[in-house]
Amino acid sequence: MSGLQRGRPRSAHAHQAVLAAAVELLTSGGYQRLTMEAIAAKAGVGKQTVYRWWPSKAAIVAEAVLSGHLAAAASPLAETGDVVTDLRDWLSGQLARLTDPSSTALLRGLTAAAAESDDDAAKLYERFTGPFRQYVVRRLAIGVQQGQLRPDARLDAAADFVIGALIYRTLTHGNLSGQGGVDDLIEVLLAGLGPRPGTTATSPG
Template sequence: MGESSPSRPRRGPRRDPLAHQNVLRAARELVREVGYQQVTMEAIAARAGVGKMTLYRWWPNKAAVVTEAVADQLAPPPLPDTGSVREDAVEYLHGLVSTLTQLGDPSVVAGALTERGEPGRAALRDILRDRFQPGAELLRRGIERGELPAGLPVSAVVESWSGFVLYRIVFRERTPRDDELRALVELLPEAGDQG
């Protein structure tokens, strides 16, 4: 009984870890260089040094490769703590924008996710869910410090922030500016305001 060579690539659905990382890196590089629409599975395979059929065994299409390539880089940022809930919220929103525009073009991440139908929407929900808790936490901290009213609907505020950012990126195809994010944060009521 002979043993298979250790340098021989795996076949089938099991992914060689090095080849897998090379593919994800190649996808990110190509999207940055030529734009999402110009990237092809052939170009990703060539850049990564793997066969095109390998890509199709591991991912059904380009959108799936790019989605994973981006998600692979999206660790949630640390929760801001500037001492001001409004400044924390602005930093949080900049982090959310950065997450959804990871590859430069504002529509790339959202486009790659939404093109995939329900799997893409599920991936986008997961990315946003990872950022929901920090946003809620910074608002609760603002309530505890007396900067925001006790009855603030925390979940609704964080969801509205996500909705605003997604709308700008997906439908307006542009990155929200700092002044727009600050205007959004200024909608937060003061602690003494009636809710």
């Protein structure tokens, strides 16, 4: 947990009110306009109470977002037997979630918070970026086993490529939400992972 454990024990109701207030203000106004004072006023608690429980707005944002908002967006890739279809459907689904204005605001706020704190950056990877990456690596490994991808494919690097593109497009309003954008990304990815010319492999369809 990002907050400081000092003074009187936290009221569970006040604690949740502060986190909910941070999410609402972050969604409506963005990270730069978010202040500890505004969070306290929105939550209906004293400013000193907020400062006693959390050292900064970054700590509040990291806890609020990672306690059940963006973390819920991570989901495993389907295993239909067609790695191309599974990657396409998964990327399209994640983009639909993350490019929703509310999710975009939360991801931007979390990224800003992580930039201010190594501890929050570690939590960002552990609870958000890491699970996304693991799901992609796992699905690509199955593609290797099924002969759809090269046995010497660099799966970790490929997963970094996918997750990096996903987050970049979300943070910068890049147009990857259309099917053409997703297909282009997968085409570039598979150009590095697909079977080399002259080798035998099962066609992904």
